[in-house]
Amino acid sequence: MFRGMFARPENGKMYWKEFMHQCNDIGIGSLGIVTIISVFIGAVSTIQTAYQLVSPLLPKTIIAQIVRDTVILEFAPTLTCIVLAGVIGSKIASELGNMRVSEQIDALEIMGINTKAYLIAPKIVAGVLMIPLLIIISMTLGIWGGRLAGVAAGILSGETYDRGLLDGFKAYNVFFALAKSFVFAFIICSIPAFYGYYVKGGALEIGRSSTKAVVVSCVLLLIADYVLSALLL
Amino acid sequence: MIELKNIQKSFGDKPVIKDVSATMKAGQCNLIIGSSGSGKTVLMKCMVGLFEPDGGQVLYDGKDFFSLNLDEKKEIRKEIGMLFQGSALFDSQTVQQNVMFPLDMFTNDSHATKLKRANEVLDRVNLKDANKKFPAELSGGMKKRVALARAIVLNPKYLFCDEPNSGLDPLTSMVIDKLIQEITKEYNITTVVNTHDMNSLMEIGDYILYMHQGNKEWEGSNKEIIFSKNERLNEFIFASEFLKDAKEMRMLEETGKLPDEIREKPAE
Ligand SMILES: Nc1ncnc2c1ncn2[C@@H]1O[C@H](COP(=O)(O)OP(=O)(O)O)[C@@H](O)[C@H]1O
Numbered sequence: 001m002f003r004g005m006f007a008r009p010e011n012g013k014m015y016w017k018e019f020m021h022q023c024n025d026i027g028i029g030s031l032g033i034v035t036i037i038s039v040f041i042g043a044v045s046t047i048q049t050a051y052q053l054v055s056p057l058l059p060k061t062i063i064a065q066i067v068r069d070t071v072i073l074e075f076a077p078t079l080t081c082i083v084l085a086g087v088i089g090s091k092i093a094s095e096l097g098n099m100r101v102s103e104q105i106d107a108l109e110i111m112g113i114n115t116k117a118y119l120i121a122p123k124i125v126a127g128v129l130m131i132p133l134l135i136i137i138s139m140t141l142g143i144w145g146g147r148l149a150g151v152a153a154g155i156l157s158g159e160t161y162d163r164g165l166l167d168g169f170k171a172y173n174v175f176f177a178l179a180k181s182f183v184f185a186f187i188i189c190s191i192p193a194f195y196g197y198y199v200k201g202g203a204l205e206i207g208r209s210s211t212k213a214v215v216v217s218c219v220l221l222l223i224a225d226y227v228l229s230a231l232l233l
Numbered sequence: 234m235i236e237l238k239n240i241q242k243s244f245g246d247k248p249v250i251k252d253v254s255a256t257m258k259a260g261q262c263n264l265i266i267g268s269s270g271s272g273k274t275v276l277m278k279c280m281v282g283l284f285e286p287d288g289g290q291v292l293y294d295g296k297d298f299f300s301l302n303l304d305e306k307k308e309i310r311k312e313i314g315m316l317f318q319g320s321a322l323f324d325s326q327t328v329q330q331n332v333m334f335p336l337d338m339f340t341n342d343s344h345a346t347k348l349k350r351a352n353e354v355l356d357r358v359n360l361k362d363a364n365k366k367f368p369a370e371l372s373g374g375m376k377k378r379v380a381l382a383r384a385i386v387l388n389p390k391y392l393f394c395d396e397p398n399s400g401l402d403p404l405t406s407m408v409i410d411k412l413i414q415e416i417t418k419e420y421n422i423t424t425v426v427n428t429h430d431m432n433s434l435m436e437i438g439d440y441i442l443y444m445h446q447g448n449k450e451w452e453g454s455n456k457e458i459i460f461s462k463n464e465r466l467n468e469f470i471f472a473s474e475f476l477k478d479a480k481e482m483r484m485l486e487e488t489g490k491l492p493d494e495i496r497e498k499p500a501e
């Protein structure tokens with residue numbers, strides 16, 4: 001699939017337009033769901049961590065530390081990306097699948113347009129750019145959600161939480177999370193693009209291939225998560 | 234002019250096109266006819282390179298399409314307009330954006346110039362006031378007309394239409410046929426039309442290629458087709474009684490003679 005994908009564009013402006021369109025779709029389009037997931041993940045992490053840490057010997061700031069690290073290391077990148085694989089992945093697969101089945105891809109091809117370059121490359125580039133941004137937003141919101149829940153449930157005060165956040169903070173974790181999210185972003189966009197672009201048949205196959213695309217991307221995501229953790233941590 | 238030389242195409246071990254050769258001249262409507270599943274679409278897709286034939290050549294004004302490199306192919310593709318059976322409009326774009334798409338992609342004109350050209354061709358296909366509509370809001374006939382407008386917006390040298398009037402009412406079909414014929418003559422386009430519509434056949438068939446189960450069964454013009462002795466062809470075109478009458482009237486008109494069966498009827 002990647003052969004012929006990075007050819008010289010027929011018209012840079014149109015490619016740019018398509019790219020911006022995809023950035024908007026992928027970035028702004030998923031902002032809502034990312035916000036909801038992140039806030040709740042953070043909130044639940046705080047409550048569960050507090051529940052598990054029954055020892056009065058430990059300072060409460062440790063709750064904030066644990067929430068911060070789990071959110072940054074795992075929850076924000078991996079969980080969000082799994083949800084995004086569903087949201088963005090199925091959208092990409094069904095959009096391309098529909099274009100394939102209704103001969104829109106053929107129509108572009110006939111016009112003399114390199115359809116792989118025009119349809120797939122902007123999606124992947126936009127995804128690789130926007131998804132890490134979404135992950136940064138997700139981390140921030142997750143940590144903020146944790147604080148919110150902590151305070152609301154009377155587990156710890158806002159100041160304690162904030163102090164905990166600064167204790168033993170490692171910038172490397174954020175780097176690791178971003179590295180992961182680049183890889184995840186690539187998986188989330190390229191696998192469904194492949195399944196959608198090469199659909200054969202009719203409407204039924206579009207649905208089938210987009211489901212398959214999501215499942216395959218999720219599995220690959222988890223494998224990549226494991227491999228990257230083993231390599232980088 | 235497009236020449237087909239011994240085109241063959243199979244899917245798996247099922248041959249779909251078996252050694253078809255033909256010459257399709259510029260400035261005329263070249264029809265490929267045949268019943269459903271006879272291989273018309275596959276042949277057309279082989280001609281434009283959406284399928285690679287297993288054997289044979291397609292020559293565009295002498296240039297062997299499949300021996301060209303990607304850039305040269307693109308150059309020819311820019312001169313091709315194609316109307317797909319299902320219209321293939323981009324459904325995330327409005328009618329106007331659809332028609333302007335090839336202009337946006339391949340010209341550097343100002344927006345106003347492009348818009349003017351788009352409106353010109355939309356006007357040409359009798360579609361006004363639909364600019365801001367999305368394909369989902371259009372009827373089948375309107376979609377076909379938008380697709381045709383998009384296919385001709387760059388003044389193609391070669392125009393391909395896959396069943397331009399399937400699923401349309403007779404009147405709209407006729408409008409589309411006339412339109413295809415007009416622009417073909419006007420701009421000296423090499424037009425290839427897949428159809429099984431008898432009206433279009435008689436109306437615009439300057440050259441007709443009859444396909445039967447992947448073979449070229451007959452070729453000729455709409456003037457010749459009614460005199461054809463080919464059994465299969467006759468069975469195909471005169472499937473309806475009405476057309477038999479039409480055939481007889483046409484023969485009478487053109488030769489002054491009636492076929493035997495009619496002559497036996499008592500004169501009024
Ligand atoms: N992509 C394909 N894969 C396999 N078989 C195909 C494909 N496209 C068409 N065929 C087969 O080729 C034959 C001719 O189809 P087609 O050219 O679409 O007929 P029509 O004359 O109605 O346009 C049919 O039997 C069809 O099943």
Ligand SMILES: [Mg+2]
Binds near residue numbers: 275
């Ligand atoms: Mg067909």
